[in-house]
Amino acid sequence: MSGFSAGAIEARLVEIRRQLHEHPELSHEEFETTAAIRGWLSEAGIRIVDYGLKTGVIAEVGGLSGGPIVAVRADIDALPIQEETGLSFASKTPGKMHACGHDFHTASILGTAFLLKEREQELRGTVRFLFQPAEEKAKGAGQIIASGALDGVEAVFGMHNKPDLPVATIGIKDGPLMAAADGFVVEVEGRGTHAAVPEAGLDPIVTAAHIITALQSIVSRSVSALDSAVISVTRLHAGSAWNVISDKAVFDGTLRTFDEQVRLTVRERFEQVVNGVASAFATKASVKWIEGPPAVVNDESWAEQAAVTAEALGFAVVKPKPSPAGEDFAFYLKETAGVFVFLGTAGPQEWHHPAFDLDEAALPIAASFFAALASDALRKLADERLPGGREHLEII
Numbered sequence: 348m349s350g351f352s353a354g355a356i357e358a359r360l361v362e363i364r365r366q367l368h369e370h371p372e373l374s375h376e377e378f379e380t381t382a383a384i385r386g387w388l389s390e391a392g393i394r395i396v397d398y399g400l401k402t403g404v405i406a407e408v409g410g411l412s413g414g415p416i417v418a419v420r421a422d423i424d425a426l427p428i429q430e431e432t433g434l435s436f437a438s439k440t441p442g443k444m445h446a447c448g449h450d451f452h453t454a455s456i457l458g459t460a461f462l463l464k465e466r467e468q469e470l471r472g473t474v475r476f477l478f479q480p481a482e483e484k485a486k487g488a489g490q491i492i493a494s495g496a497l498d499g500v501e502a503v504f505g506m507h508n509k510p511d512l513p514v515a516t517i518g519i520k521d522g523p524l525m526a527a528a529d530g531f532v533v534e535v536e537g538r539g540t541h542a543a544v545p546e547a548g549l550d551p552i553v554t555a556a557h558i559i560t561a562l563q564s565i566v567s568r569s570v571s572a573l574d575s576a577v578i579s580v581t582r583l584h585a586g587s588a589w590n591v592i593s594d595k596a597v598f599d600g601t602l603r604t605f606d607e608q609v610r611l612t613v614r615e616r617f618e619q620v621v622n623g624v625a626s627a628f629a630t631k632a633s634v635k636w637i638e639g640p641p642a643v644v645n646d647e648s649w650a651e652q653a654a655v656t657a658e659a660l661g662f663a664v665v666k667p668k669p670s671p672a673g674e675d676f677a678f679y680l681k682e683t684a685g686v687f688v689f690l691g692t693a694g695p696q697e698w699h700h701p702a703f704d705l706d707e708a709a710l711p712i713a714a715s716f717f718a719a720l721a722s723d724a725l726r727k728l729a730d731e732r733l734p735g736g737r738e739h740l741e742i743i
Contacts, residue, residue: 351462351660351718353711359461360710363387364454365436371425371443371450374481377402380423384453384478391461396475398494403480403487405496407473408463414472415728418497418685419717420505420676421456422449422482431701446703448508451692451710453478455506458714463721472725475500485528485640488678502649502724503685504717505676509667510694514709517657517716518667518689521650523605523642525687526577528673529614530637532599533558533621537630539594551596552585554628559583559598561620569616576613577603577671603671605642640675646684652727653686656720662712672698690716 353360372380384404388395396405403423410416430437430444438444445451460476477496481487491497507525512518535555540548559580570576578600585596602617604610618634625632654664667689676687690713692705 351715351722353458353462353714356458356461356714357711360454360458360714361707363457364450364707364710367450367453368434368445369436369439371438371440371445373427373443374424374484374486375402377423377480380453384423384457387457388460391464393460393464396496398496400480400490400494403491404476404478406460406476406478408460408467408476409470409725410473411467411470415501415725415732416473416475416499417721417724417728418475418477418500418503419456419459419721420477420479420503420679421452422479422487423453424449424481424483424487426483426699428699428701432704434704444701446700447483447698448692448703448705449482451508451705451713452506455710455713456717458710459717459721462714462718470722470725471729474721474725482675485673485675488640488675492678492682497679497682500683501728503679503683504649504653504720504724505679505685505687506690506713506717507674507687508692508694508705508709509689510692510697510703510705512665512667512689512691512693513663514691514693514706515712516663516665516691517653518665518691519650519654519657519686520666521645521647523644523669524667525643525669525674525677526603526605526671527607527610527642527677528639529602529610530599530639531602531617532597532635532637533632534635535596535625535630535632537592537594537596540592542590542592545592548592548594549628549630550592551594551630552592554625554630554632555583555585555596555598557628558621558624558632561624562617565613565616565620569612570609574606574609575604576609577601578613578617603673605669607641640673640677641681643674643677643687644680645686646680649684649686649724652723653688653720656723657716660716660719662716
């Protein structure tokens with residue numbers, strides 16, 4: 348279904364986005380945000396469904412005559428970042444900021460719900476809205492799934508704002524779009540000694556340095572040039588005095604991959620390198636993995652439908668480069684088919700920057716796009732259930 352226009356509610360979406368921006372809440376702390384979302388939905392007469400969530404909201408539009416269910420997701424949490432935008436509606440909470448645009452996501456998908464509510468009688472099924480907490484901790488999607496809110500959903504849709512894409516441009520591609528994001532902590536155990544007599548100990552710093560250097564060979568020598576992976580060591584700590592060789596060194600970082608087999612291969616090689624180098628220096632080492640979300644892998648047919656819907660609305664469609672950032676929407680795509688898109692917002696800074704902002708002209712574009720996509724998806728799924736499929740519908 349094309350023809351959804353959010354122009355009439357653009358001012359309302361801007362107001363909502365700015366209110367959310369002024370009052371950011373971190374993962375698992377989104378109590379006021381949850382209450383505000385419930386209030387806006389209730390004012391619009393949109394039914395809220397209780398799935399026992401402490402934070403986050405599940406709502407539905409449609410389903411008046413049964414039919415399939417599709418879901419649209421918006422993440423609602425903020426980041427522990429001090430805002431430096433200078434905006435008139437900047438965060439009023441020190442050290443907390445919507446530096447990833449989740450306020451934009453929430454306002455946009457509220458707009459989608461408002462639009463679909465106005466045309467509820469035309470929907471050929473149910474659109475379920477997942478206002479999800481704790482995306483930044485990669486825990487919220489799992490909570491939504493565990494609550495049962497994804498049960499019966501045949502397609503799920505989501506987005507992330509993209510500062511480097513122009514407004515009215517939507518990045519859509521099938522296959523991998525965002526990376527699996529794992530963390531690691533490596534602990535090297537040596538034997539401490541006075542710095543003047545290093546031969547009396549086993550220096551964990553030297554071992555850790557060689558491990559870190561050796562890890563850089565994994566991507567270049569264990570991953571095909573046709574695949575990709577990133578290993579970044581971001582922190583290293585050892586010792587507490589200038590004249591003492593400590594007995595322990597700890598470093599951590601992140602692994603990013605787009606293919607599950609590459610992910611497993613790199614992790615296996617990682618542990619081999621850590622243990623092998625540690626053994627060569629007569630020390631011991633251990634690896635602790637911090638499981639992040641898997642890669643966001645879009646379904647081909649839903650990516651194609653998203654592109655058709657966007658073009659029918661007059662938006663520009665581009666095939667974006669995959670992002671090495673992580674996104675827990677990936678967990679939904681492990682449960683059901685769907686598509687995650689990049690929504691152009693022409694922002695001055697990338698995600699997680701203290702001066703992050705976006706062009707609010709993208710709000711009605713996102714709202715109308717997802718309203719049309721959800722409606723089109725319901726029609727597509729409903730047609731497929733008819734005897735003879737869509738052709739039968741057109742004949743009768």
